[in-house]
Amino acid sequence: MVRCIDGRGEDGPLANNQNLGTQVPGGTPVTSMGYRFAKGWTEDCNIVSDFAEYRALVESLGLPYISGAHQDEHNADHPENTGCGAIDKMLEIVAVMRESQTNDGGVKNYRVYEYAKAIASSHMDVQAFDQAFYAVQDNLDTLEKLSDRYFKRGQFRSDIVEEVKDGGERIGEKTVETSAGEHREVFLMVNQVEGETFDRDGFAASTHGLAQAFNYDAWAVPQRARDIFTDEPAKRHIMMVTNFMYAVATAMVLTDGSLELGIRQ
């Protein structure tokens, strides 16, 4: 099951670390935003329907990963949120992604641009990155205009988790984790080693829960994009760069600038 980058684990016995799902910000629902940006807009799409469309496509292609997301143990206290920062703060994160662009099409906030370009450098050349980056900016402009509808007037958060749960029930799989405890991440890991991920719960347990780490399996993003847009490199790059930018912006929104970056490759 696809997991979020969240460093908190679930309560209870440690998960079987031989079969852990990849970690991307927000799990599959955020990946589906990159799919929308690459595919193009429709008149009635929104973040929840895009997730459902993307998941159906993954299933129809027989791809070997299960769409997933997470909530947290505080959900009962704030039912309007999911407990996943990458989803609950989606509007703020998208705003940080948009800060990258100036009115004349230049680059204003170099941080998102440079970090995303550095992550992308293992997967595409600079020219391809720049083309995709500006295409993402165009999509962010469209998203700004359609924001009310796309984010269901702010009601998208709990709807997404319900949609992910429904998908899991349909195939008899658990698709929503419940993170427990406080955030205690000390590192931001970017993992570029294909086929490998992070034993999040094991690391946290080894510190008696005093330290955790965010982990972004960046290698998985081009794999997903190749699966969906096999013969369409431009679309593939847009889907990838959207996710790279989203991951960077998520870290910027959720953390205070004191977490160290670890690049694993």
Next chain:
Amino acid sequence: MSERYFAMPNQSEIEQKPAEITWAGRLDNGHENPAVWRGKISANLPFIKERFSLTNEAEALKKLDELKASIKEFM
């Protein structure tokens, strides 16, 4: 970008080697104003010192180094 900017090694240079972690500084999130970053997830040394019941920030720094070494075992 400041010195916080990190660069990926050339792909051809790394394909021959086992996986390694390169520590690339702190994420520059542009939050210059404390009112913006207060309350966000933090690994500042005073927090690490308190969380691990350490006596000073030098020990907190050492603890972070220990965690950097141990995280390799979980990836």
